[in-house]
Amino acid sequence: MKPKARNAGIDYFRLIAAFLVVAVHTSPLTSVDGTADFVLTRVVARVAVPFFFMVSGFFLLPGYMNGQDTGPGKLCKFLQKTAMLYGITILLYLPINWYAGYFRMQLLLPNLIKDIIFDGTFYHLWYFPAAITGATLVCLLLEKFKSGHVVLITLILYLIGLLGDSYYGITEQISFLKSFYDVIFLFCDYTRNGLFFAPAFFMLGGIIAGQSHPYPAKECWLGLSVSLALMLAEGLCLHGFDLQRHDSMYFMLLPCMFFLFQSLLLWKGQGNKSLRDISVIIYLIHPFMIVLIRGFAKVIKLQEILVGNSVIHYLAVAVCSAIAAIVITVALERKGQGEWL
Known part of the structure; x- marks a missing residue:
């Protein structure tokens, strides 16, 4: 089944x-x-983020995996689009970075380079360099190795990332591993990046795109239920034993994402570009909305409600982000500028 024939579930998710x-x-x-x-x-x-990586792999990698010559052209288009969004969003958050004292940090230049390449210049922007690095790495590997070998390589990279993320409490007890990760953390703040985290999910999306038929619904839902339950148990155990340096990577995240994506493919139908655009804009602007709502709450002296109440705070940020995203999407579509998303 071609990717274009099964976009509905992907776009809604x-x-x-x-x-x-x-x-x-x-x-x-x-x-x-x-x-x-x-x-x-x-x-x-x-x-959420692995899903976005898998969507990119789902549409990007088949040209590399089935021997067609469409891969390089798609990769260039993907990299250009992602880099453009990254650059625009860096500029959008420059005033907040300036106000927060980002440019007054010690060793500004090396830290700025590190952030642009790995960590992002704002806390949600790490996704873009991760997507650029992950896509490029997987495509280069597919040009040199068979798909099965690339799967193995990306799983090894994921394991390395896992030991520097949710399982770091174990890793730091082993001296040579701690020394190894100390070197890694000189170049990036976290292992959930384009080298260790993104490639496995890009590859997983590409593998699913190559399937002739989706999994049966019963198998999808059973697999998703079991893997999600096990991931919940894994997360709670790691949290309970205070082993997590960060909490983006789990062993059970891989099977969970596999069955989640398979489940979404059961929702057949054409995609919805407006939903795609709105979701991208929500991702890009929601930290800006967090800042605005906190500032507005302070001015009108409703911090206890709009910030202190976490449920209301979330709803305020989500609703404002959605409204802004819809307005921006409609404006771009009317001007014929929607393709840049």
Whole structure:
């Protein structure tokens, strides 16, 4: 089945994933229950970014994996589009970075280079260099090796990243591993980046795109339910034993994403470009909305409600981001500028 014939579920879940990212950055259940918020934002919502990587791999990699010559052209287009969005968003957040004192940090130039290449110049912008690096790496590997070998390489990279992320509490107890990761962390703040994190999900998306038929619904839902339950158990255990340096990577995230994506492909139909554009814009602007809402709440002296109440804070950020995204999308479509998204 061609990717274009099964876009509906993917496009609708893009919007869900965008709101999950908003949840990660606002912790909506903090004022309700800390454990519930951890489960939502540090486990369940961790499917969002891998999903976006898989979508890119789903549409980008078949040209490399089936021997066609369409791969390089698609890669160049993907890199240009992603780099343009990254550059625009860097500029958008320059005033906030300036106000926050980003440009007054010590060793500004090496840190700026590190952020642009790996970590992003604002906390949600790491996705763009990760996507650029991950896509380029996987495509280069596919030009040199068979798909099965590339899968193995990306899984090894993911394992390396995992030991520097959710399992770092174990890693740091082993001296030679700690020394190894100390070197890695000189160049990047986290291992959830384009070298260790993104490639496995790009490749997973490409593999699924190459399937002639999607998995049966019963197998998809059973696999998703079991893998998600095991990922919840994994996350809670790691959190309980205080082993996590960060919480973006889990062993069970890989099978969870496989079955989630397979489940979405069961929702057949044409894609919705407006939903794609809105989800991208929500991702790009929601930190800006967080700043605006916090500032507005301070001015009108409603911080206790708009900021202190985590549920209301999340809803305010999500609704404002969605409204702004819809307005921007409509304006771009009317001007014929929607293709840049």
